[in-house]
Amino acid sequence: MRPFEIIEVDGAVAACNGGGGPLGHPRVYLNLGSAGKVECPYCSRLFVARGKATEAGSQPRAPGAPAP
Ligand SMILES: [Zn+2]
Numbered sequence: 001m002r003p004f005e006i007i008e009v010d011g012a013v014a015a016c017n018g019g020g021g022p023l024g025h026p027r028v029y030l031n032l033g034s035a036g037k038v039e040c041p042y043c044s045r046l047f048v049a050r051g052k053a054t055e056a057g058s059q060p061r062a063p064g065a066p067a068p
Pocket of ligand 1: 016017018025040041042043044045
């Protein structure tokens with residue numbers, strides 16, 4: 001069983017079709033709501049609003065890192 005994917009989205013609505021192919025599902029639109037995140041009921045991918053991803057466990061930018 002592979003871990004759930006976390007996908008950042010812009011705006012308050014995410015669209016998911018399972019990534020297409022044999023593992024895909026009909027396209028659905030998911031409202032992130034006030035929590036800024038929603039889990040797809042078909043494929044269990046977690047969608048988070050961009051800017052809230054750090055709260056979902058991603059690594060914060062290291063302080064003092066050189067600018068690109
Ligand atoms: Zn899905």
